[in-house]
Amino acid sequence: MITVLRLGHRPARDKRVTTHVALTARAFGADAVLVSTRDPGLERSIRGVVRRFGGTFRIETGVAWRRILNEWQGTKVHLTMYGERLEKVLPRIAREDLLIVVGAEKVPRELFDLVDWNVAVGNQPHSEVAALAIFLDRLLGPAALGREFAGPLRIRPSPRGKDVVESGT
Amino acid sequence: MITVLRLGHRPARDKRVTTHVALTARAFGADAVLVSTRDPGLERSIRGVVRRFGGTFRIETGVAWRRILNEWQGTKVHLTMYGERLEKVLPRIAREDLLIVVGAEKVPRELFDLVDWNVAVGNQPHSEVAALAIFLDRLLGPAALGREFAGPLRIRPSPRGKDVVESGT
Numbered sequence: 001m002i003t004v005l006r007l008g009h010r011p012a013r014d015k016r017v018t019t020h021v022a023l024t025a026r027a028f029g030a031d032a033v034l035v036s037t038r039d040p041g042l043e044r045s046i047r048g049v050v051r052r053f054g055g056t057f058r059i060e061t062g063v064a065w066r067r068i069l070n071e072w073q074g075t076k077v078h079l080t081m082y083g084e085r086l087e088k089v090l091p092r093i094a095r096e097d098l099l100i101v102v103g104a105e106k107v108p109r110e111l112f113d114l115v116d117w118n119v120a121v122g123n124q125p126h127s128e129v130a131a132l133a134i135f136l137d138r139l140l141g142p143a144a145l146g147r148e149f150a151g152p153l154r155i156r157p158s159p160r161g162k163d164v165v166e167s168g169t
Numbered sequence: 170m171i172t173v174l175r176l177g178h179r180p181a182r183d184k185r186v187t188t189h190v191a192l193t194a195r196a197f198g199a200d201a202v203l204v205s206t207r208d209p210g211l212e213r214s215i216r217g218v219v220r221r222f223g224g225t226f227r228i229e230t231g232v233a234w235r236r237i238l239n240e241w242q243g244t245k246v247h248l249t250m251y252g253e254r255l256e257k258v259l260p261r262i263a264r265e266d267l268l269i270v271v272g273a274e275k276v277p278r279e280l281f282d283l284v285d286w287n288v289a290v291g292n293q294p295h296s297e298v299a300a301l302a303i304f305l306d307r308l309l310g311p312a313a314l315g316r317e318f319a320g321p322l323r324i325r326p327s328p329r330g331k332d333v334v335e336s337g338t
Contacts, residue, residue, distance in 0.1 A: 013185070014185065016182070016183065016185065016186050017185050017186055017189065020186065020189075020295070020296035020298055020299070021296075023293075023294055023295040023296055024295045024296050024298075024299040026293070026295070027291050027293040027294070027295035027299070028291075028295070028299070049294055053293060053294060081324055082324055082326075082327055082330065082331045082332065082333075083326065083327065083328070084326045084327065084328050085315070085326050087311065087315075088326075109330075112329050112330050113329060117328075118327070118328060118329060118330075120324075120326055121314070122196050122197075122314040122315065123323075123324040123325075123326055124192075124195070124196040124222060124318065124324075125192055125196070125218055125222060126189070126192040126193045126195070126196035126197070126302075127189035127190075127192055127193050127298050127302075129189055129193075129296050129298040129299050129302075130189070130193040130196070130197070130298050130299060130301070130302035132299070133295075133296070133298075133299035133302050133303055134302055134303070134306060134314075137303060137306075142256065145290070145291040145303075146254070146256075146291065149293065154292075155250055155251055155289075155292040155293075156292075157251075157252065157253045157254050157257075157289055157292055158251055158252065158253065158287070159252070159253050159286075159287060160281050160282060160287060161251065161278075161281050161287075162251045163251065164251075
């Protein structure tokens with residue numbers, strides 16, 4: 001079970017990036033995303049994708065993130081450019097009930113101490129979306145990306161154009 | 170030489186996602202990003218990162234994207250959830266003077282025919298930022314992510330907190 005916790009989401013400013021975080025979490029093998037700020041529009045949009053493309057991915061917004069971090073029983077990983085190198089720490093990260101925390105631009109300083117691991121996907125500034133994709137890809141292996149979600153919509157790989165198969169529900 | 174071409178950028182709506190595209194391009198080993206819509210604020214922000222963190226990454230906005238695609242001499246790859254599977258086509262993609270095209274929500278239909286390869290990083294909806302990161306990671310190998318940029322600011326990996334080294338310029 002892999003859960004992504006998104007901190008610092010501001011609905012007006014971060015809607016699109018947080019949508020990317022949630023869809024990346026789903027496509028790369030996580031089971032759920034929790035978003036610190038309440039955002040019904042974001043929930044609707046992600047649930048719409050799950051309904052159309054399948055799977056059991058869950059989203060919840062407006063969560064009490066400090067309590068979640070304090071009470072989490074499994075492993076807590078914070079993805080940050082300031083953290084330890086991914087390739088160094090990945091083999092040591094216990095995978096049971098994993099919580100992956102990604103922040104928006106600024107995260108509260110205390111976060112660094114509330115998790116078990118601060119992990120850097122490269123020590124350069126880039127994107128929590130890219131960091132999450134690479135982290136999940138390294139954690140679960142490239143096969144995770146190719147798995148079937150068995151939804152009513154399915155995309156067939158195509159060299160030119162869009163081949164979307166719609167199955168009866 | 171690897172160039173990323175970002176299409177469909179709307180400065181108000183996509184500023185943050187396009188910033189993530191550009192920074193991901195830089196951190197994962199591309200040399201430049203071209204953005205279809207003019208956006209001086211975006212240019213300033215990316216050049217600021219390059220100045221502080223180093224390297225020779227370039228950004229240009231307001232480019233004539235159709236002309237660029239028509240006149241490009243090297244290989245042109247479009248990252249799209251509708252494309253062929255990455256693992257299948259990657260070995261066949263010539264890497265000389267590579268142009269990687271990523272769109273925002275909708276791309277013009279003609280784009281699919283203007284490129285050499287339409288490539289899917291998984292056939293599920295997620296994020297052009299994640300797709301770009303994984304594509305560059307598979308293309309260049311994981312070592313690319315760890316390389317030094319020799320800028321005035323350097324981040325030292327740390328288990329707890331922020332260790333930023335500022336060197337004299």
